[in-house]
Amino acid sequence: xxxxxxxxxxxxxxxxxxxxxxxxxxxxxxxxxxxxxxxxxxxxxxxxxxxxxxxxxxxxxxxxxxxxxxxxxxxxxxxxxxxxxxxxxxxxxxxxxxxxxxxxxxxxxxxxxxxxxxxxxxxxxxxxxxxxxxxxxxxxxxxxxxxxxxxxxxxxxxxxxxxxxxxxxxxxxxxxxxxxxxxxxxxxxxxxxxxxxxxxxxxxxxxxxxxxxxxxxxxxxxxxxxxxxxxxxxxxxxxxxxxxxxxxxxxxxxxxxxxxxxxxxxxxxxxxxxxxxxxxxxxxxxxxxxxxxxxxxxxxxxxxxxxxxxxxxxxxxxxxxxxxxxxxxxxxxxxxxxxxxxxxxxxxxxxxxxxxxxxxxxxxxxxxxxxxxxxxxxxxxxxxxxxxxxxxxxxxxxxxxxxxxxxxxxxxxxxxxxxxxxxxxxxxxxxxxxxxxxxxxxxxxxxxxxxxxxxxxxxxxxxxxxxxxxxxxxxxxxxxxxxxxxxxxxxxxxxxxxxxxxxxxxxxxx
Amino acid sequence: xxxxxxxxxxxxxxxxxxxxxxxxxxxxxxxxxxxxxxxxxxxxxxxxxxxxxxxxxxxxxxxxxxxxxxxxxxxxxxxxxxxxxxxxxxxxxxxxxxxxxxxxxxxxxxxxxxxxxxxxxxxxxxxxxxxxxxxxxxxxxxxxxxxxxxxxxxxxxxxxxxxxxxxxxxxxxxxxxxxxxxxxxxxxxxxxxxxxxxxxxxxxxxxxxxxxxxxxxxxxxxxxxxxxxxxxxxxxxxxxxxxxxxxxxxxxxxxxxxxxxxxxxxxxxxxxxxxxxxxxxxxxxxxxxxxxxxxxxxxxxxxxxxxxxxxxxxxxxxxxxxxxxxxxxxxxxxxxxxxxxxxxxxx
Numbered sequence: 068x069x070x071x072x073x074x075x076x077x078x079x080x081x082x083x084x085x086x087x088x089x090x091x092x093x094x095x096x097x098x099x100x101x102x103x104x105x106x107x108x109x110x111x112x113x114x115x116x117x118x119x120x121x122x123x124x125x126x127x128x129x130x131x132x133x134x135x136x137x138x139x140x141x142x143x144x145x146x147x148x149x150x151x152x153x154x155x156x157x158x159x160x161x162x163x164x165x166x167x168x169x170x171x172x173x174x175x176x177x178x179x180x181x182x183x184x185x186x187x188x189x190x191x192x193x194x195x196x197x198x199x200x201x202x203x204x205x206x207x208x209x210x211x212x213x214x215x216x217x218x219x220x221x222x223x224x225x226x227x228x229x230x231x232x233x234x235x236x237x238x239x240x241x242x243x244x245x246x247x248x249x250x251x252x253x254x255x256x257x258x259x260x261x262x263x264x265x266x267x268x269x270x271x272x273x274x275x276x277x278x279x280x281x282x283x284x285x286x287x288x289x290x291x292x293x294x295x296x297x298x299x300x301x302x303x304x305x306x307x308x309x310x311x312x313x314x315x316x317x318x319x320x321x322x323x324x325x326x327x328x329x330x331x332x333x334x335x336x337x338x339x340x341x342x343x344x345x346x347x348x349x350x351x352x353x354x355x356x357x358x359x360x361x362x363x364x365x366x367x368x369x370x371x372x373x374x375x376x377x378x379x380x381x382x383x384x385x386x387x388x389x390x391x392x393x394x395x396x397x398x399x400x401x402x403x404x405x406x407x408x409x410x411x412x413x414x415x416x417x418x419x420x421x422x423x424x425x426x427x428x429x430x431x432x433x434x435x436x437x438x439x440x441x442x443x444x445x446x447x448x449x450x451x452x453x454x455x456x457x458x459x460x461x462x463x464x465x466x467x468x469x470x471x472x473x474x475x476x477x478x479x480x481x482x483x484x485x486x487x488x489x490x491x492x493x494x495x496x497x498x499x500x501x502x503x504x505x506x507x508x509x510x511x512x513x514x515x516x517x518x519x520x521x522x523x524x525x526x527x528x529x530x531x532x533x534x535x536x537x538x539x540x541x542x543x544x545x546x547x548x549x550x551x552x553x554x555x556x557x558x559x560x561x562x563x564x565x566x567x568x569x570x571x572x573x574x575x576x577x
Numbered sequence: 578x579x580x581x582x583x584x585x586x587x588x589x590x591x592x593x594x595x596x597x598x599x600x601x602x603x604x605x606x607x608x609x610x611x612x613x614x615x616x617x618x619x620x621x622x623x624x625x626x627x628x629x630x631x632x633x634x635x636x637x638x639x640x641x642x643x644x645x646x647x648x649x650x651x652x653x654x655x656x657x658x659x660x661x662x663x664x665x666x667x668x669x670x671x672x673x674x675x676x677x678x679x680x681x682x683x684x685x686x687x688x689x690x691x692x693x694x695x696x697x698x699x700x701x702x703x704x705x706x707x708x709x710x711x712x713x714x715x716x717x718x719x720x721x722x723x724x725x726x727x728x729x730x731x732x733x734x735x736x737x738x739x740x741x742x743x744x745x746x747x748x749x750x751x752x753x754x755x756x757x758x759x760x761x762x763x764x765x766x767x768x769x770x771x772x773x774x775x776x777x778x779x780x781x782x783x784x785x786x787x788x789x790x791x792x793x794x795x796x797x798x799x800x801x802x803x804x805x806x807x808x809x810x811x812x813x814x815x816x817x818x819x820x821x822x823x824x825x826x827x828x829x830x831x832x833x834x835x836x837x838x839x840x841x842x843x844x845x846x847x848x849x850x851x852x853x854x855x856x857x858x859x860x861x862x863x864x865x866x867x868x869x870x871x872x873x874x875x876x877x878x879x880x881x882x883x884x885x886x887x888x889x890x891x892x893x894x895x896x897x898x899x900x901x902x903x904x905x906x907x908x909x910x911x912x913x914x915x916x917x918x919x920x921x922x923x924x
Contacts, residue, residue, distance in 0.1 A: 379792075381791070381792065400796065401791055401792060401793075401794045402794045402795070402796050404794070405793075405794030406794075411792060413789075413792050418786075418788055418789075419786075419788040419789050419791075419792045420789055420792070421786065421789060422781070422782045422785035422786040422789050422790065422853075423785065423786065424781075424785050424853050424854060425778075425781060425782060425785055425853075429778060429781070429782070432778070433778065433782055433790070433793045433795070434793040434794055436775045436778055436779075437775075437779070437793055437794035437795045437796075438794060439775070440775070441774050441775050441776055441779070442774055442775075443775075444773060444774050444775050445775070487793065
């Protein structure tokens with residue numbers, strides 16, 4: 068990396084407005100050959116809009132884009148691809164019922180000459196895919212169905228497909244959000260290979276450590292405006308967060324957990340014994356007391372989400388006795404859980420959280436209304452009051468509470484779903500990866516909110532793949548490994564203790 | 578003005594108005610209403626009366642489609658309800674020359690509706706409990722149902738001789754057809770049920786994202802079951818109106834292809850086939866559009882053999898008019914093809 072690396076793409080003074088929102092104004096972006104460039108900003112800063120302008124989804128209201136010195140105006144993602152700008156989005160997946168080779172060559176299948184009967188040349192398709200993957204150092208059987216591959220390999224194949232068209236610019240929009248640490252490394256290896264081939268890479272992520280690991284430069288946006296371009300080695304994490312948020316968040320790195328006495332006497336608020344489901348969770352016990360935050364740590368696939376789903380009756384348990392305040396509880400359907408005062412923020416916001424076409428107000432009112440039943444109807448005024456109060460309290464950024472929730476940015480959708488559960492005043496709130504895909508400042512606010520909830524007497528089960536977050540907010544930490552309980556750690560345990568319990572192989576801490 | 582154009586019912590209403598205007602071109606007295614024998618008469622009343630069964634069926638279909646379902650068995654259920662009612666009423670002349678019903682009228686109607694609702698429940702169970710695709714689940718009853726109706730009637734057309742039964746399809750109340758009161762009443766009841774209780778929110782959330790609705794504690798299965806049951810019940814009401822109107826039950830032809838007209842009415846009314854958002858009033862307008870089309874073709878004097886082709890062409894034109902994409906293209910062409918693609922066009 069050096070300042071005289073040739074500039075591949077330069078966007079100048081980009082502006083784009085939507086009804087009621089100036090999404091981008093005066094935004095600059097310069098990408099250089101052989102560099103990985105981070106695009107940083109909070110939720111709603113304009114990162115997605117900028118990417119959509121670069122890939123021709125939106126036409127900019129003002130500004131210019133130059134590719135290798137030539138002015139270009141991408142008209143559509145396909146057109147952008149022809150120009151040499153490819154993008155891999157968080158949701159751009161492979162077609163599961165086609166082979167890897169078919170996926171990679173989709174849309175530009177090699178044809179057999181008519182002398183050989185015409186049609187698609189499948190052998191050539193496979194050869195090209197194999198060649199492409201080999202050139203990128205990816206070991207993969209191209210005849211395999213894409214749907215059968217683990218998420219990480221699918222991600223690699225998606226990136227390979229994106230660069231198969233001789234991309235000069237590759238945009239990666241949160242490619243790591245569903246990968247675990249090892250998988251991130253294999254993706255980074257691929258990114259480095261592409262970088263060394265001279266591709267200019269724009270990398271969008273919320274993980275600061277990843278930015279510092281792989282990126283050379285970064286551009287920071289805030290509220291749709293250009294804050295600055297920095298060389299990564301010259302701006303530390305604290306400076307970066309300050310640039311994104313617009314103020315110095317000194318507390319960001321400090322422990323957020325403040326001592327608050329968890330209720331000690333009486334039966335636990337929620338106690339499950341011998342809880343299990345075949346193939347998903349080995350029998351285990353779990354206890355939640357009023358006013359405590361119980362952190363749930365473990366690797367991907369350790370049974371974190373499975374445990375949460377059993378507690379909320381989203382899946383049927385094979386065995387297990389669940390008691391609420393010492394009394395046996397009927398828990399067969401999420402509606403039962405809701406009646407008992409449980410709340411559950413699912414991990415997969417799009418799939419099982421939001422109802423995209425309904426308004427923010429309706430999404431927030433949904434669980435409370437479900438608990439009240441059909442007849443006791445929340446009037447429009449009541450719904451508005453509840454929604455407005457929570458939108459303000461959680462700082463959900465939305466044009467209005469009548470905006471369809473699907474139009475909000477990811478972090479704001481997440482906040483609105485949490486608002487849905489807060490509206491029910493839950494006694495037990497299960498949060499499955501609530502901080503995934505949301506920015507640093509929003510995470511900070513969310514942690515604060517969780518601690519406030521616990522102070523108010525709610526028992527919180529906090530699930531996160533980010534061990535530092537778990538350590539920061541939890542009163543107790545339960546560690547899962549291989550779909551079973553590995554052990555428990557008291558408040559004050561540090562990350563290393565959690566990691567070593569995750570890593571220990573023979574149930575050491577029992 | 579802009580709000581008016583963007584209202585969900587704007588284009589369906591415009592379409593209906595255009596069709597009515599076109600009809601009055603073919604038939605000078607089309608829009609005339611006259612008062613005779615204490616009833617309103619006229620082509621408009623005729624259309625409203627004839628559209629009533631389709632309206633009723635389509636209202637049930639709207640809810641099923643709103644929860645991401647589909648019910649293609651409604652035509653068969655119409656035939657079953659008609660057969661049950663006709664068999665139970667029948668009628669025979671007594672010594673005094675008065676016609677007697679075989680069973681009390683209320684019992685016959687009640688049984689027919691209960692059987693129809695049971696058909697709907699069956700569909701719902703197949704979809705919710707057995708996890709079948711709605712189109713496949715209801716296909717079973719679509720085929721089998723007509724068979725059941727034929728079995729009930731012994732393959733014959735059952736004629737009803739009991740006059741009080743004829744009121745449903747031919748009678749008038751306060752100057753308007755009874756069938757229209759039934760359809761209107763059903764619409765009003767549904768409208769109140771969906772807007773004054775939480776049912777509307779639940780239905781839209783199930784249609785929008787079933788998994789999210791379940792996680793939020795909505796009893797999706799129970800609600801979906803109820804919706805299918807209601808759809809069957811509505812088809813039963815339509816069956817009663819139809820058989821009362823023709824004073825008989827014809828298992829082969831009653832409600833034939835009604836399911837397709839109902840789906841078309843729902844679509845024309847602005848309900849998305851993908852579930853979620855639904856428009857009850859739109860469905861009513863959609864049913865009226867279809868009936869107006871049919872009446873128009875008759876009044877144009879189209880020969881029966883090209884009837885379907887003309888109908889298809891008109892439906893095609895109506896669908897184009899309702900497509901935002903098509904209207905966008907027309908606008909652009911009208912403006913001289915110069916402007917860039919409109920971002921404002923709603924998808």
